[in-house]
Amino acid sequence: MYSGLLIILLPLVIGYLLPLKSPALQRLVNHLLSWMVYVILFFMGISLAFLDNLAANLLAILRIASVSVIAILACNLIALRLLEKRRPWHHHHQQQQTLPSRLHMALESLKLLGVVVLGFLLGLSGWAFLHHAAQASEYALLLLLFLVGLQLRGSGMTLRQIVLNRRGMMVAVVVCISAFAGGILAALLLGLPVTTGLALASGYGWYSLSGILMTENFGPVIGSAAFFNDLLRELLAIMLIPLLIRQHRSSALGLCGATSMDFTLPVLQRAGGVEIVPAAIVHGFVLSLAAPVLIALFSA
Known part of the structure; x- marks a missing residue:
């Protein structure tokens, strides 16, 4: 039953093992990755249009996404608050007055939602060739994971750098473990299998990947719910970072x-200063590496 896990992890591992030293190639990988995200989310929207009992399923998607994001973020923030009490993050940075436009960044996130909606509207046409969208998305997913592996390797993070930045690693571990508690709570509230709740919790805000992987393994209803769950997390982060960064630095991260x-x-750098950047990169790197592995594991 772990053949699916191997198929998902293999392109990720191959991409990570390939050295990517050329800056030009790194830029090309980043551009391709951006385009692949749009392509696969477009396919996800098409698949969503072919659901039976469409209206009922759309309500189910909104219900699952709402419950899961509340449960997961609540557990994350409780655990991070406990971390702050036990291990305060001492800093001297004063928040800058000029912050990036949060509205602009939120609109950038919502562009991907627009791509899903566009695919959905096209899928409603019922054209025969659109039925191949699910198969096309599987091949596109393999390419996406390969590119993600290349991107993670190209970030230049070494095991030594990850381990030495204790704050970034601690916050990542707390987020990872407390998200599991939130996923289990969401599964119990929604009447879903615990493994499905754990998979929902393992996206860590990476909506462009979690929605795709969850659609492949659990179908378009759960996949779309995962997409909205993680999209809401990112939107909330954009809005709340400036409010949390001074007194609740670990929570903001x-x-x-x-x-x-x-x-x-x-947003983190402008609000929290340059000193937060190493911890932010380590934190994001660890969770980015963990997300596809954990989703694949809980989907097996």
């Missing part, structure tokens, strides 16, 4: 999940 090494990094 942990709320970002896997996106702390890329999308929400500018």
